[in-house]
Amino acid sequence: MNTRNTRFIWASLVVLIVLAMVLTACSGGSQQAAQADPFENIKRIQTAKVLKVGTGAGYYPFEMIDKSGKTVGFDMDIAQAMADALGVELQVVDFKDFDAILPALGAGQIDMILAGMTITPQRAQAVNFSQPYFQSGQSVLVNNKHKDAVKNVMDLDQPDFTxxxxxxxxxxxxxxxxxxxxxxxxxxxxxxxxxxxxxGSSDAFVYDQSFIAVQAMQYTQCVFPLLEPFTKEPYGVAVRAGQPDLLQWVNTFLDSYLISDAYTDSYNKWFVDSAWLKEVDMPTP
Known part of the structure; x- marks a missing residue:
């Protein structure tokens, strides 16, 4: 066998070996992809037997601490209903610093966020949002000394106002x-x-309409509300990006929950009836 033929044979063998390795790797990758569980995040929660929900207690009447130390509110009713539907326990993780809640979700410290969180393009770059479950907007709480002068939101935009x-x-x-x-x-x-x-240290406070309404009821001696919202803001459940199974499950759950008697009862309890105010300790001026 001459040298030229020998080189050709060895070169051909090398090409065949490389091709075999590539095909094997591709086949293995395809098998792994086929074996990936499309419901892995839901099953992870069910295996752990706990749903960890992040919130920021103190946002009345969505999430707050009652006199027994339990986190209660409109959002917490939704969270409990989700946990029940999954067949797991609910663990509420309260964040005193609201800025820390999105990073905590991204780091996997919690499974989702239910915190009266407005769906915004900026937040949607960090998390995936469910369909809206509540429509709100920004309102204003104003010190009583301005009752005669302040009739609408833009009356507040003055150089001597804080x-x-x-x-x-x-x-x-x-x-x-x-x-x-x-x-x-x-x-x-x-x-x-x-x-x-x-x-009287400041003149007005801008916050979500439902919260402003509750605070205005509690502190009539010193503040009054401008309840007509000057923005429109939908609230959504936030889940970590890259978890399509969990996001789909949340949306499917909300499809049913939002038209259920449970939703109506929860809404009436927290937004129509004021009996719950006796169950929580409101800050005193």
């Missing part, structure tokens, strides 16, 4: 966009901001 917001919320974003002359000051929590307006 408007407070909760850091990291859509209320803060809306205030920054809407009020160009007034001073905007960020605070850590909604209750803190309410009391700041009540004691």
């Amino acid at each position: 408007i407070v917001t909760e850091q990291g919320t859509t209320g803060d974003v809306a205030a920054q966009k809407t009020f160009k002359q007034a001073t905007i000051r960020q605070m850590k929590g909604g209750n803190e901001a309410t009391l700041d307006v009540c004691n």
Whole structure:
């Protein structure tokens, strides 16, 4: 056998070996893809026997701590119904710093977020949102000393007015966009901001309509509300990106829940009846 033929044979063998390795790798990858469980995230929760839901207690009446120390509210009714549907226990993880809740979801510390969270394009870059389960908007709580002068939202946009917001919320974003002359000051929590307006340290507080309505009922001696929303904001359940099975399950669950008696009963309990106010400790001015 001459040298040229020998080289040709060896070269052909090398090509065949490489092709075989490539085909084997592709076949293995295809088998792994075929074996991937399309419901792995749902099954993970069921295997762990617990649904971890992140929230920010203190947003009345969506999530708050009652006198027994339990987290209750409109969102918590949804969370419990989800846990029941999955056949697992509910574990509520309360975040004092609302800015920390999205990173916690991304890190896998919680399974989803139910926190009266507005669906926004910015947040949707970090998480996947369910269909809306509640429609809200931004309203304003105003110190009583301005009752005669302030009749609408834009009456607040004056150089000598201070408007407070909760850091990291859509209320803060809306205030920054809407009020160009007034001073905007960020605070850590909604209750803190309410009391700041009540004691006269600031003039008004921008926050979600339902929260403003509750606070106005509690502190009539020092504040009044402008309840007509000046924004439109849908709330959604947030799940970690890359979990299509869990997102689909949440949407399917909401399809049924939103037309159920359970949803109606929950809505009436937290937004129509005020008996729950006796079950929670409201901050005092």
